[in-house]
Amino acid sequence: MPSISWVDQCRAEAPVVQLDHRWVVTDDQEQRYEYAELVGPVQGHRLVFSRLVEQQHELGVFVGTGFFACALASPEVSLEHRGGDEFVFSRLVAEWRKERGATSSTSDIVLCYAYQAIIGMGQKAVPIILAQLESEGDNPDQWFWALQALTRANPVVEEDEGNYRKMARAWLNWAARNGYAW
């Protein structure tokens, strides 16, 4: 990514909206921030924008708290922006874990709206799920239904069914053998 030349930091509960080819957010102190182009969300509570300074685009970071749910709901902050798929996925994971609560029912767990939305992301979700699965190490979560639905594969041998640590290893090995990169 090109160099970052400015940082705006504030508390903003309001959505980031696109108005007349400008990106606008108003913070909790009524301070208004305006940007030229949304480059993409990055990890944490940050959005990368460009700002026009003497006809030149300068990249910077808007650091806020609380605006992410609004930003996600805003169609202008769309998935095609760089980093968008990982951003949306991480939001959906958080929603899914909240939505499923303390149920033990796999049927209920995979029928959560957010989990279905992850499957709905299609093939581009596969490497993101694999990266998530790998990052969870010895305590992997229930990504196997989504992986089966998306790839139509089942690399888990019968004796390992239900053992998520072994199942995660089987999926990561299968994915590597089948040309997935994550």
Added chain:
Amino acid sequence: MPGSWPPHELPNLTENNCVETSPQHFGYNCIAWAAGDNTRWWWPIPVRGINYWPKGVPRQETLDAFALAFATRGFAECADGSLEAGIEKIAIFAKRIGISLIPTHAAFQLESGQWSSKLGTFEDISHVTLDAVNGPLYGEAVRFMSRPRPAVR
């Protein structure tokens, strides 16, 4: 509240009637925990390659299928959850949906007479009474099973 589960789902759990006994873990659930297995997630979904379910037991979300699953670990049906020396008991919880009772949860009885539950992907707890986990998520205990208490679970 002692754990990280959503309190509205288990409104009867309080600091006075439960204790966290192990940290949150994704790898096993209440059914596995009650059966004495903390390495797998047990649930009878028909799709293979997702969960463990004992071989030969119908992959159905019914009380009878759950009882058969526990029977593969030596449990037989019994009358209630009263404490009996040398006997380990489990309680199967269910929630009424329409005319069906759908299994939701299981807990096992400790030697003290208290109960132990794994709360979905959340923590294991011991709770003083069974009805401490009654509520909108798990319903209530509707079936009991027992076996000779093993020396080691």
